Amino acid sequence: MESYRAEPYRVPVTEGDRIRADAALHLAAYAFGVPAAQMLRRERTRPRACRARWSAMYLAHVSFGWPLERVGHAFGLNRATASTACRWAEDARDDDRYDAVMDGLESGLRAISELPAVDLALALGGDR
Template identity: 35%
Template sequence: MERFEGGDRSQPAGILRSRRHPASCGDHLVRARLVMTEGLIAEGLGISPDEIHHSTRGRARSAEARQMVMYLAHVMLGLSLCEVGRRYRRDRSTVAHACRKWEDRRDDPYCDTFLTEVEQIVMGACRLRFNPTCGDKR
């Protein structure tokens, strides 16, 4: 595995890239799920997905979105606190704080419903499989 730390802002620093073909490992699926999660949460909070990756805290709404994404990356996708921290350029203790905060906020039915819907969409969409014979006339 090699770590991407380039100056290109299109990909966050700290993403692990496999030297193997993506089809031979689950890394591509985790990345796809993270991007989907970021997009859904950004849309739900009315911000740009790019704001989730700001190196500074940013607006309160951006920080809240980042915390939600970090929480879901850990609990839904099973990434370690360190892996999540690397992706979002935060210390693992910051990720742990976000996880505690959003775990507690799930007691609020509105927050729990929103996070549950994001989880269902992301995990459901990633189970889709293309059938190459789809549409063939026999």
């Protein structure tokens, strides 16, 4: 008898969405003192890393104005997981310290995302 092993849920995501999701993830990692590698683990992770990842998803949702489905896809998860993460983060904003950190991260991520794109090959004077 052959065993059936379902392939993981995969949705095509643009490179730009992945880059933006990575920016949110790494900013959250820095702010909460959690290595990004812990936040990216597919197996069960520590609560602190899980909450930092949820914060990153919420950060992408509010900073970029992404719908929850897009957030989930950009982070390699489904919409329900993104929804749970954003609901937790929104509730956590009742804590003044967390709220202040998230305000700063939102401002920083928006500022970074509004910077002009630069082609480094051209900026450095050709192909180096």
